[in-house]
Amino acid sequence: GQQLNQSPQSMFIQEGEDVSMNCTSSSIFNTWLWYKQDPGEGPVLLIALYKAGELTSNGRLTAQFGITRKDSFLNISASIPSDVGIYFCAGNSGGYNKLIFGAGTRLAVHP
Amino acid sequence: DSGVTQTPKHLITATGQRVTLRCSPRSGDLSVYWYQQSLDQGLQFLIQYYNGEERAKGNILERFSAQQFPDLHSELNLSSLELGDSALYFCASSPSGSSGNTIYFGEGSWLTVV
Numbered sequence: 001g002q003q004l005n006q007s008p009q010s011m012f013i014q015e016g017e018d019v020s021m022n023c024t025s026s027s028i029f030n031t032w033l034w035y036k037q038d039p040g041e042g043p044v045l046l047i048a049l050y051k052a053g054e055l056t057s058n059g060r061l062t063a064q065f066g067i068t069r070k071d072s073f074l075n076i077s078a079s080i081p082s083d084v085g086i087y088f089c090a091g092n093s094g095g096y097n098k099l100i101f102g103a104g105t106r107l108a109v110h111p
Numbered sequence: 112d113s114g115v116t117q118t119p120k121h122l123i124t125a126t127g128q129r130v131t132l133r134c135s136p137r138s139g140d141l142s143v144y145w146y147q148q149s150l151d152q153g154l155q156f157l158i159q160y161y162n163g164e165e166r167a168k169g170n171i172l173e174r175f176s177a178q179q180f181p182d183l184h185s186e187l188n189l190s191s192l193e194l195g196d197s198a199l200y201f202c203a204s205s206p207s208g209s210s211g212n213t214i215y216f217g218e219g220s221w222l223t224v225v
Contacts, residue, residue: 033213042113042201042216043154088154099144099214101154 006089006102013062021090021105022073030076032065032072033099038052038085046087047074079109114138115217117202123223129190132220136183136204142166143185144214145177146201152200160185161207192224 035043049065063074089102114137126166145157158170160179203214
């Protein structure tokens with residue numbers, strides 16, 4: 001079946017540093033989504049990507065839909081303490097909207 | 112606030128019991144999805160309904176069932192509960208059931224089985 005590999009599993013960084021995380025899939029995706037989950041809450045959509053090569057920003061966040069359609073990355077610039085949480089990538093290969101989620105990247109930011 | 116409402120927020124029950132989790136999708140959304148998130152685990156897709164009909168099935172146990180009502184709210188029924196069913200259960204919704212729609216999550220229902 002389809003698999004999503006998300007890396008790194010966790011990151012511990014200093015406030016102000018830039019962060020990069022990525023996801024790769026075993027098959028081609030039509031949609032890539034990036035979510036952030038705070039402890040005890042539901043995932044919140046950060047960025048949605050619908051076309052290969054698409055580069056989209058949301059404030060300090062930037063995500064790209066890989067040209068091969070099998071990968072995506074999320075960058076966070078100038079991290080701040082409230083960036084702490086778990087970041088999930090999710091992809092959809094078409095058909096019914098059954099998103100597949102990566103295992104998440106846990107981000108900790110040291111002030 | 113995503114607009115997706117889930118109740119109850121927290122639930123503690125004993126093994127062997129049955130519980131029902133409820134979800135109201137965002138206004139106008141026709142699709143409802145259920146996900147399970149165990150401790151330190153990712154999001155596991157359980158099932159999707161679109162306009163009252165089952166659209167896609169994931170790793171949902173036979174002890175679990177769901178339905179979507181004419182007013183589009185959904186319920187996830189968990190029966191013969193086991194300790195391992197303790198998890199955060201999320202409902203999500205999207206405008207349609209087709210590829211390319213982003214889905215929006217509720218805040219989840221914490222289920223603890225003791």
